Amino acid sequence: PLSPPCLSPCLPSLPLSLPLSLSLPLCSYVSRRLNELSKHNPLWKTLCSKHWLVERLRSGVSWFCLFKRYYRDLGRYIQYYPVLKRAWEQLKSFLQQRCPRMIASLKEGATEVELNDIEAQISCRLPDDYRCSYRIHNGQKLVIPGLMGSMSLSNHYRSEVLLDVETAAGGFQQRKGMRRCLPLTFCFHTGLSQYMALEPAEGRRMFESFYPCPDQTAQDPSAIDMFITGSCFLEWFTTYVHNVVTGEYPIIRDQIFRYVHDKGCVATTGDITVSVSTSFLPELSSVHPPHFFFTYRIRIEMSSSASPEAACQLDSRYWKITTSDGNVEEVQGPGVVGEFPVMTPGKVHEYASCTTFSTPSEYMEGHYTFHRLANKEEVFQVAIPRFHMICPPFREPVVRAVKSAIKLQ
Template identity: 25%
Template sequence: MASSLPPPPGDLMPSAEAGLESMEGLALDTVISRAGARPAAALACASKRLRAAVADDSVWRRFCADDLGLDAPVDPDGRPLPSFQVAYKVWLESFGMYPLPLVKRVKEFWSSMKSWLSENFPEAFKTLCKGVSEAQLKSAEDDLGFKLPMPTKLLYRFCNAQLPFSDNDDANKRISTYGLIGGYAFYDHWANVHLSPLEQIVEETKEFYRGFPDVFYGRNLIVVATSWFHPKTFLLNCSNGELYVGTNHLPDGEMLPCVPKASIKPTDNDFPQDGLLLWLEEHLRRLKSGMIKTRMLFKSRYISLYPEAPPSCTSAVTNGVKVRASAVFVPEYPKTVRRQERCMYTYSIRMSVPEACMLGGVYYSSCQLFSRHWTIRSRDRAVCEANGEGVIGKYPVLSVGKDEFVYESCTPLPEGPGSVEGSFSFVPGKYVLILIEVYLWLSHPEGKPFEVMVAPFPLEVPEYIF
């Protein structure tokens, strides 16, 4: 073990060695543990007594925990090893070319992400691929013609992202909603973003260079994530570590930054962090906190980017009817239209009757939506008033204890930040809508119509864009 760990700068002085020789048990163990793995390896060369003290596996248990985040003696593939000392040696041989704090950070990210997926989204967990080797990374860099950022390389050493899309449409459809990043669906616009494996990165990046040479030339951009449905592309600048998402004007070079620039430190020796690592860590934080969750889309589960917790998700209860609402910035829509800045947002409305619908002291077990009214504001100025019957062509019935009725729509905003607020008109009980000529009439309502409020929810371009 000692020979695999180079000694620290400067040899230990004889007086220091003599002092360590005179120490007993716990005191000596404490000094060795605090010294770190490399000085401990150097101490093992000094004498038989120090070699025996350094060989104690409890010392290497601490080194493995502190330096690598290991709680068991396993190799990088999870296979058991005979001791923590052997484990430290194996990990150092595999990842010694990287700063160990970064190795630990990336390892803990993937361990936590896989744990969340395994418990909450096993379908997506099954699409994750085994990590690549240094040789495969070197081959990819040779094909691309430039180096990948250190954090990105480590991300792919631990996990080669998700299964690549193929020429088999049936196979693609099976995994199409299992994107690690997730997405949204409104009207005929679907976006679900998958993290690309290394081989797909190289292939799609070359295609982009051929298709958009003016955008890519000299910028060392790679395609790191894409959507199977509506085109949505995330690109990493390997020179400065910045992550971008392309709009529909990507052929003209229109891209939006996805991560706060001030957080990116691509050249820090101890804790380099590029946009991709920061982006994935923030995504995991939102998943673990419950800010975003999985939902069903048709018959498939997917990670929904519509926020589920305050302050991004608002909630209001009127006469027993609960309405939750939140919005997501849609970056793939053009940012500039006819020389005017605008943003597109998709919003999700969730309606339910948790206990009972109460109106005028009378309880009803159900109620039905008839109409809606929206006020859309930009910088506290009303820019749009919208009224209409139903929602997305439906007149949902809400019943006590039933699942939420969920629908999604969208709205442009000329400038931000902004907000949406409004109300729904409901009628107690369950009624029938009758079409007479071009008018809709209510048949057999059980009570008078009442308004259900929608608490204002924000429309804003976030610091982290997904």
């Protein structure tokens, strides 16, 4: 399986009518030639680059031998390794200058023996994409900030650590409602974890990741809803890395904050630009009863080219809130989170606030009212762009879904 199929066109064809006395020597030649071609260095260099991301050759080792060495160790992960290795390298390169504490907290990769021992301990198979990633880095030391993102409000803080495989195995769930679920992350402050389902059970799909959400209306503690965060480990991890390295998630005070910014969610009025990013908080939300908690972060910036006479102060805010069931609510109030920021040329003011809804999606829009510092009688409005807040897909446990279907019959 290690011989590239592209070698075959290099070989001469043998006519079937060739006398046996001539074909045997030629077959011997072809065999030697095939052996030479199968170790052709440029071909194996390409394969080493493609599958193992190796660009430089160690002295005294051929590309053919180097490929075999990697294949013996990581061959079962050949379809996942280049994707996950590249994601890890991109993440570390990005964070090296921005969040060096996170880089220092990463653990060296686990061995095949260690991963096999974990499988024996939990009596369940780990998916190959998960194993492959943990061969590269065995999660993170149990420190703050967490590699998998933070969120901070006035009286609430979350930071998720990427668990090493040994700690994850210690939190492997066998209780009803969470059977065969392995924790991927953990937050010391909230106790929140994202889990991966190692078997299709209780309404979960195999290898998908999710936040568990207990049904607060049910008497049965095993009635657990799920906010789905990924269909498999590869998608879950690489999507997160992409959001980090492309700047989708901002770096604030040496931490990754999981705010999502819609590129079109920007409005400019005169010299002032307002942009909004949002985040869903699963630890403060529930499906039953419907209670979906969001936080949003607003950036207000006055152009540096504005004249000094344009300096102004924010007086009040107005919101128009529309839920997915069509209800509309209007809210007005002084300032923003108790502040009345003064805007001068080049100044940026950012703040975070939060809201809850009984529907899984809604949008907000509105305006701020300002007055000029040079002339308090000059009052004007600055548009706040429409921004949407949509919770992740969620699913009910299979037991309740069956009961609901029976009631409808």
